[in-house]
Amino acid sequence: MTETRSILRYDDGGWAEATGGHLALDLVNTVSWRLDPGRTVDRIPDADALERWARFVGLRADVDDDDVARARRLREQIYRVVQPMAVGERPSPGDVDTLRRTLLGALGRAEVASVMPLELAAADLPDELAIAAWRLLEHEDAGRLRQCRASDCGWLFLDRTKNRSRVWCSSADCGNRSRARRHHARRTAGQR
Ligand SMILES: [Zn+2]
Numbered sequence: 001m002t003e004t005r006s007i008l009r010y011d012d013g014g015w016a017e018a019t020g021g022h023l024a025l026d027l028v029n030t031v032s033w034r035l036d037p038g039r040t041v042d043r044i045p046d047a048d049a050l051e052r053w054a055r056f057v058g059l060r061a062d063v064d065d066d067d068v069a070r071a072r073r074l075r076e077q078i079y080r081v082v083q084p085m086a087v088g089e090r091p092s093p094g095d096v097d098t099l100r101r102t103l104l105g106a107l108g109r110a111e112v113a114s115v116m117p118l119e120l121a122a123a124d125l126p127d128e129l130a131i132a133a134w135r136l137l138e139h140e141d142a143g144r145l146r147q148c149r150a151s152d153c154g155w156l157f158l159d160r161t162k163n164r165s166r167v168w169c170s171s172a173d174c175g176n177r178s179r180a181r182r183h184h185a186r187r188t189a190g191q192r
Pocket residue numbers: 148149150153154155168169170173174
């Protein structure tokens with residue numbers, strides 16, 4: 001199954017998935033069940049976890065605790081800017097400014113790997129992720145940003161379908177749970 005290649009499994013039965021359609025959104029999605037505070041899990045709590053996730057998304061990584069803190073801070077900065085747009089709202093100017101400063105810092109530390117087309121070599125993993133966020137904002141269509149329809153999930157993704165019809169982060173996960181719930185509701189109704 002090709003799908004298993006895009007899933008990183010954890011001992012607690014949960015997983016991370018490269019389902020966002022963009023590296024910057026996959027970083028945002030290293031928080032599971034973001035909209036259900038009792039269940040929320042941070043999948044990059046320490047250097048080992050961040051390195052494991054980085055390898056999973058195809059990045060080389062040799063990180064320390066400071067990198068973990070920066071990656072997590074960046075993740076929340078991206079979330080606060082992108083999530084409002086995914087639900088048809090505008091991010092606050094303060095949140096945009098905070099992210100702007102992080103992105104400019106990463107760009108300022110990057111070296112030029114190729115002049116034209118311009119390719120940047122980030123100074124480290126958090127900077128590489130920040131530059132990915134820069135590319136997300138620069139190149140992608142805000143109208144395709146989505147928040148998974150499941151009320152507890154909170155994962156964000158780019159809907160790249162032709163008719164803009166994707167509503168689940170993953171039909172194998174939230175889509176399935178929703179179908180199971182509807183099925184259960186029908187059965188329950190029938191038993192009354
Ligand atoms: Zn979901």
